[in-house]
Amino acid sequence: MTKAGYVTIIGRPNAGKSTLMNFLLGGKISIITNKPQTTRKRVLGILSDDTHQVVFLDTPGIMNPNYLLQEKMMEHVNISVSDADILIYIVDINDEPHAEKLFELPAVEKSLKRNVFRIFLINKIDISSQDKVTALLNLIEAKKQFQLVLPISASEGYNLEEVRRYIFENIPEHPKFFPDDQISDANERFFVSEIIREKIFEIYRDEIPYSTEVVIEEFKERENSKDYISASILVERESQKPIIIGKKGESIKKLGLLARSGIEAFLGKSVFLELRVKIRPKWRSDEKELKRLGYSLGDE
Numbered sequence: 369m370t371k372a373g374y375v376t377i378i379g380r381p382n383a384g385k386s387t388l389m390n391f392l393l394g395g396k397i398s399i400i401t402n403k404p405q406t407t408r409k410r411v412l413g414i415l416s417d418d419t420h421q422v423v424f425l426d427t428p429g430i431m432n433p434n435y436l437l438q439e440k441m442m443e444h445v446n447i448s449v450s451d452a453d454i455l456i457y458i459v460d461i462n463d464e465p466h467a468e469k470l471f472e473l474p475a476v477e478k479s480l481k482r483n484v485f486r487i488f489l490i491n492k493i494d495i496s497s498q499d500k501v502t503a504l505l506n507l508i509e510a511k512k513q514f515q516l517v518l519p520i521s522a523s524e525g526y527n528l529e530e531v532r533r534y535i536f537e538n539i540p541e542h543p544k545f546f547p548d549d550q551i552s553d554a555n556e557r558f559f560v561s562e563i564i565r566e567k568i569f570e571i572y573r574d575e576i577p578y579s580t581e582v583v584i585e586e587f588k589e590r591e592n593s594k595d596y597i598s599a600s601i602l603v604e605r606e607s608q609k610p611i612i613i614g615k616k617g618e619s620i621k622k623l624g625l626l627a628r629s630g631i632e633a634f635l636g637k638s639v640f641l642e643l644r645v646k647i648r649p650k651w652r653s654d655e656k657e658l659k660r661l662g663y664s665l666g667d668e
Contacts, residue, residue: 372421373453373539378445381405381429383460384491387522389413389426392532396634397552397559398426399566403577405429406569408437409663410444411562412553414546420536421544425451437652440663453539454485456531457514458522459504461496467504485538487531488514494521556635557584563630564599564643567623568612576611579604581651581661585644594638597631602648612645620645 377385381404389411390396397413399406411426425448428441449455459467488508493501501519508517516534520527546553561582569577586598603609613620620643628641651657658664 369541370419370421370544371536371539372423372542372544374423374425374451375454375456375535375539376425376427376448376452377456377458378427378430378449379458380460380463381431383429383458383463384522385429385458386411386426388456388458388489388491388520388528388531389424391522391525391528392422392424392535393551395551399562399569401566401569403569405431405438405441405578406566408441408444410448414551414553416544416546416548416550420539421546421548422535422539423545435653436655437658437663440658452484454487454535456487456489458489458491461490461492461500461504461519467508486514487516487518487534489522489531490517490519491522493519494524494526557587559634560584560587560597560631561599563634564601564623564627567626567630568601571619571623571626572611576603576608579608579652580612581648583661594640595635596640596642598642598644600644600646602646602651604648604650604652606647609645609647 377389379385382402386398386400386407389398390400393413393415398411405428407426407428409428413424413426415422415424427445427448430442430445431438433439433442490501490504490508505517505519508514515538518527518530520531522528561584564582565580568580568582581602583600583602584597585600586596588596590596601612603612611619612623614622624641624643627643628639631639631641648654648657651661
């Protein structure tokens with residue numbers, strides 16, 4: 369009999385959800401930057417061995433939505449929580465005041481009623497003090513709502529083997545959901561667009577990364593040449609286009625080089641990457657545009 373189940377990771381923006389999932393998977397699936405709200409959709413990663421299969425769901429950071437895109441992002445959190453056999457709450461130790469607010473979320477309250485196995489992880493202890501860690505540990509353990517409360521460092525891998533061991537022990541007996549060699553339910557186009565978006569977050573400042581989306585227009589595998597990828601970078605305003613391009617095209621050239629390097633590392637082969645910038649006014653608040661971009665849950 370095999371064991372298989374879904375493990376959903378939730379927390380506020382920049383709590384370390386993507387770093388945690390990538391470490392537990394043993395490879396990079398979710399993009400990571402030092403800016404909050406990098407993850408916009410739930411990202412599924414699959415860890416399999418002979419007798420276990422864990423399906424991890426990385427989710428957008430929990431927030432109070434200010435526009436339609438953020439509302440869609442929170443829908444991805446809610447449905448991921450409802451799918452969970454094990455729920456991981458991860459909190460940045462330096463964001464301690466928000467730790468208790470997780471208990472007030474409707475999705476979290478539902479998970480408590482369903483008696484889902486729950487793990488509470490206090491992250492980034494490598495850049496905190498022992499007193500702060502101990503105080504938060506005592507606070508959470510006193511609630512008696514978690515089967516495991518653990519201080520971790522997702523970036524350093526501290527205590528993550530203990531997390532993995534607990535997950536393997538407590539996922540239910542169930543046939544595997546996916547073939548053993550499958551690492552995600554997303555296709556290569558999705559990961560390519562995410563890598564480009566990751567580099568946008570790394571290069572550009574202020575509102576620019578949050579106003580952009582990446583669409584893969586063409587993805588051609590070629591036998592005697594590099595694979596051809598054409599991607600469009602969507603922005604909301606005319607004034608944002610020259611910022612993406614930069615003086616004499618320097619910024620978009622830098623973006624192309626970094627993105628191509630990341631894509632080639634992920635795909636394991638050479639590619640020719642072509643980037644264009646297109647204006648989609650107020651796309652973050654446009655229901656039809658968001659549906660076209662895959663943010664409506666029925667259209668993933």
